Amino acid sequence: MSERRKSLVVQVRAHRAPAGDWIGEGFTATKRIGNAVIRNRAKRRLRAASRELLAHYGRPGCDYVFIARMGTATVDWTRLLDDMKSALISLGACLDESSGQS
């Protein structure tokens, strides 16, 4: 499942068969958002933000993918942190809901 915000998209999925208690993470930026300099900067900011937030708001045993959008490299740092935090909280709620159903 995925959550989209103004400055980024976050996807999450539980580990396959041998599930661990660690958190997997990946970062990507498509050519749509700019040249190599812009894409690298966007991925570095996502990496820096996830380092601050994933330990608190991420779920062990899950893999997260962070996808850069047009504004990722340029928006305010606090705005990027807010967007990522709210996306992670929403995904956590969805995970609880789906595990409760099954």
Next chain:
RNA sequence: CCAGGCGGCCGGGCAGCCGCUGUUGCCGGCCUUCGGGCCGGUGAUGGAGGAAAGUCCGGGCUCCAUGGAGACAGGGCGGCGGGUAACACCCGCCCGGCGCAAGCCGAGGGAAAGUGCCACAGAAAGCAGACCGCCGCUGACUUUGGUCAGCGGUAAGGGUGAAAGGGUGGGGUAAGCGCCCACCGCGCGGCCGGCAACGGUCGCGGCAUGGUAAACCCCGCCCGGAGCAAGACCGAGUAGGGGGCGCACAGGGCCCGUCUCCGGCCAUGCGCCCCGGGUGUGUCGCUUGACGCGGCCCAGCAAUGGGCCGUGCAGAGGAAUGGCUGCCCCUUUCCGCCAGGAAAGGACAGAACCCGGCUUACAGGCCGCCUGGUCGC
């Protein structure tokens, strides 16, 4: 001071907190074939560019291919000399064009070997060409000025065009024509200067040879293919695979880009022996190299070459070299009590085996030299 030309350089700085990665020191743990390797902690130190870009040339390096002769293709280069590992690069010079000048631009060999093309306009466009005009002769008419018709001569003039078969001036002529003459241009030959491209000069010819070769072509010189996902190693060693020897040999296949001749090689079946291992995993290749930078000296107009001293400067691998904050610098806008304050912005762009170039992109800024003009001394 204004306008312009050329060359070179920089392309944000400082600090704090938290991270990534290469190398290395120490400590601890694990493994070991005792060489070392891996993990964790801690300290030191290095960590994008002038274009890292486009991947357009030239090389190094790696693997593959590589038998001789002849013929024919294909691609590239193109004034001359020098530099270089090499080049389509660089330097100097020559020629032509542009600019008052400093300077800039030029695919700049050959169009009297051949072929093709040259629209429109125009009478005529490559065996040149009589539309108007000019001139002569004959005839008719006549208001005695000429007019008309026919036959000739003529490329000076008009008009068309990108281009009209040398140009200007004079002589000559019925009018004209290199028909003749002078100068310029062109061609041929000699002499002089220069390594040469080429320049100068003298003589002769007497106008012949339109343009286009980034059209085919001709001439001269050069040229194997692929690329680090090249390639090598470790590893469990199944199938396929490869090599050697012996036996059997019809047609066939392969070997320089193609063809011809000559020459060489080979598979297929059986037996015996040996080698060896698929993989964007791991390790190596991987950064010390025609190396860069800072001085000094020598040769050279210069590009560059040589010598000495010092110094070092990234090596990732779904891809590190960063994230955030504060102050300063520059630009724009706004407020203003004209002291200052606030906000926004700071280009082009990210190494991927490594060098030498070219080309393209680029906010802002610095330095030096030169040319023309103006003002003052």
